[in-house]
Amino acid sequence: MEKENKKTREKARKERNELVRQLVAFVRKRDRRVQAHRKLVEEQNAEKIKKTAELRRQQKLQQAKMAEEYKEQSWAAMSELEKELQQIEAQYGEEFGDTSENAEQPNDNDPTIDCYDDLYCPACDKSFKSDKA
Known part of the structure; x- marks a missing residue:
């Protein structure tokens, strides 16, 4: 009897957790604060990508300049x-x-x-x- 009750409680707990997850996903899709935060994070990522690309370009230019100025000992x-x-x-x-x-x-x-x-x-x-x- 206890095993059967434990099984039923586990099944009910899993169903409840799944229902809560679905509710959270539904709210996240429609909540403006979450959407604004997601947009902010995407903009920050795009800015980081631009900065790293610019830094990489600057490093390549610097290396090319150093290669031109290189004089063999x-x-x-x-x-x-x-x-x-x-x-x-x-x-x-x-x-x-x-x-x-x-x-x-x-x-x-x-x-x-x-x-x-x-x-x-x-x-x-x-x-x-x-x-x-």
């Missing part, structure tokens, strides 16, 4: 780095007797080339017998 210029690299290569070539022309053509008199095959690691200074090794 002398130490970051690639041409300078390339010149330095060529000088270093030339210096090492003179020091070790290995110029770029000689590096492309193997030297038959060099004994170190003969003792190592294709599976040589210059970093480890090891030669390997298979690819997996």
